[in-house]
Amino acid sequence: MNRPSPLSPPPECPAHSPGAELLPLSAATGAPEPREVYRRLREQWGNVARVELEPGVPAWLVMGYRELLTITRQEQVFSRDARNWRDLNEGVVPPHSGLLPMMAWRANVIGADGPEHRRLRQPLDDGVARIDQRKARRQVQSVCTELIARFSQQGRADLVTDYATIVPMLSIASLFGLDSAEGQELLRALLALFGSAGDSQDGNRHFEEILVDALRRRQENPTDDLTTAFINHPNLRNESERIQSMAVMISSGTEGVNAWTSLTLRLMLTDPRFAARMHGGRLGVDDALDEALWRDPPMNNMPARYALRDTELGGRHIRRGDVLILGIAAANDDPAIRPDDTAGEPGNRAHLAFSAGPHVCPAQVPARLITRTAVNTVLHLLPDMRLAIPAEKVAWHPSPWTRIPVSLPVEFSAARIPALGSR
Numbered sequence: 001m002n003r004p005s006p007l008s009p010p011p012e013c014p015a016h017s018p019g020a021e022l023l024p025l026s027a028a029t030g031a032p033e034p035r036e037v038y039r040r041l042r043e044q045w046g047n048v049a050r051v052e053l054e055p056g057v058p059a060w061l062v063m064g065y066r067e068l069l070t071i072t073r074q075e076q077v078f079s080r081d082a083r084n085w086r087d088l089n090e091g092v093v094p095p096h097s098g099l100l101p102m103m104a105w106r107a108n109v110i111g112a113d114g115p116e117h118r119r120l121r122q123p124l125d126d127g128v129a130r131i132d133q134r135k136a137r138r139q140v141q142s143v144c145t146e147l148i149a150r151f152s153q154q155g156r157a158d159l160v161t162d163y164a165t166i167v168p169m170l171s172i173a174s175l176f177g178l179d180s181a182e183g184q185e186l187l188r189a190l191l192a193l194f195g196s197a198g199d200s201q202d203g204n205r206h207f208e209e210i211l212v213d214a215l216r217r218r219q220e221n222p223t224d225d226l227t228t229a230f231i232n233h234p235n236l237r238n239e240s241e242r243i244q245s246m247a248v249m250i251s252s253g254t255e256g257v258n259a260w261t262s263l264t265l266r267l268m269l270t271d272p273r274f275a276a277r278m279h280g281g282r283l284g285v286d287d288a289l290d291e292a293l294w295r296d297p298p299m300n301n302m303p304a305r306y307a308l309r310d311t312e313l314g315g316r317h318i319r320r321g322d323v324l325i326l327g328i329a330a331a332n333d334d335p336a337i338r339p340d341d342t343a344g345e346p347g348n349r350a351h352l353a354f355s356a357g358p359h360v361c362p363a364q365v366p367a368r369l370i371t372r373t374a375v376n377t378v379l380h381l382l383p384d385m386r387l388a389i390p391a392e393k394v395a396w397h398p399s400p401w402t403r404i405p406v407s408l409p410v411e412f413s414a415a416r417i418p419a420l421g422s423r
């Protein structure tokens with residue numbers, strides 16, 4: 001393939017032809033096969049492509065595996081702090097842009113670089129390392145079983161809205177010592193916060209109130225949960241930093257686990273080769289989870305890094321203040337590391353689904369625990385489950401970032417599932 005030469009865009013380069021149209025990122029995530037879209041983009045641009053986040057807001061999509069490692073590891077050049085984003089500072093991004101819930105700077109671990117990032121990050125790593133995995137697995141299994149029991153007698157369900165959307169919040173909330181009712185409240189508040197129904201301020205306030213309440217209860221009655229771990233951590237200086245740390249874990253985790261669960265179940269229900277390999281015992285659930293992370297990473301594209309100075313990446317001239325998006329799905333499919341796209345090798349976890357560098361996802365172990373338990377439990381309790389619509393009718397929530405099916409309607413033999421405690 002012809003790669004562009006360093007720093008000199010080819011004459012047909014769309015960034016330099018007036019009026020040339022850039023690919024809107026949500027067109028890739030919403031496509032039936034996003035990898036095809038990224039492959040075409042790579043042919044046109046090489047490993048770093050100019051795309052559009054929303055009308056009039058350009059960005060670089062980093063699609064090369066090596067280039068993605070470069071931007072995530074070199075924080076002295078590629079900052080995580082959105083206050084360095086030129087188009088935001090200069091008003092190119094409108095104040096009510098739908099990009100801001102994901103991209104606006106907040107005083108938390110995600111928006112910090114260097115020593116301040118490490119200070120805020122350590123409590124997350126320490127808290128995750130202390131999770132009692134057997135206890136967590138039992139809690140998640142009980143969440144999953146209760147949810148399946150709600151619809152199992154009907155012989156049909158929507159695995160996205162009745163299951164995959166709810167399991168992550170209730171499970172992550174339980175790691176913080178919150179019960180199922182509080183988890184449901186958090187989920188409603190989070191949906192309002194990220195929704196466009198005008199109640200986002202209320203959602204934000206309510207979300208925080210629930211966390212403040214949990215934190216104060218734990219101050220009186222410490223236990224072995226993540227809330228207590230954050231209260232005791234010397235790096236967190238006050239209540240506000242503890243609440244921010246709880247909020248960032250809960251809100252980052254729910255969408256990722258929802259997508260991972262939905263995408264793995266979708267692969268199993270729609271790809272006959274994949275299902276045959278699982279039924280034939282050639283693929284375990286963990287292998288299936290990895291295969292989903294390679295083929296359909298939950299964060300298809302992840303915001304963002306901001307260039308702190310003019311530089312060069314993948315043959316493109318990056319200007320100070322430019323925004324770069326982590327093209328995770330495209331980088332997983334980079335021909336330089338993945339020459340064929342036949343069935344993946346079981347056990348290979350070199351994918352970039354959890355990113356890399358200092359901001360790499362701190363919760364890979366609990367995320368896998370929750371997703372594995374969610375997938376295993378539904379397969380075990382509803383063994384003859386099948387998709388109720390043709391595979392090509394599965395539609396996607398519009399988003400430049402994630403790829404979550406709108407619904408996965410399934411049918412199965414109706415069954416009464418007793419609560420976990422009564423078995």
Ligand code: HEM
Binds near residue numbers: 110111121
């Ligand atoms: C229990 C579930 C999860 C929790 C609590 C969680 C939490 C977090 C947090 C707090 C960060 C920011 C870390 C930092 O800035 O230092 C993060 C980053 C990240 N998470 Fe997770 N996460 C979860 C599940 C997932 C899943 C399922 C995925 C996708 C497979 C995922 C993908 C990522 C990615 C790509 C980043 C890095 C972003 C970057 O480099 O800028 N996470 N996660």
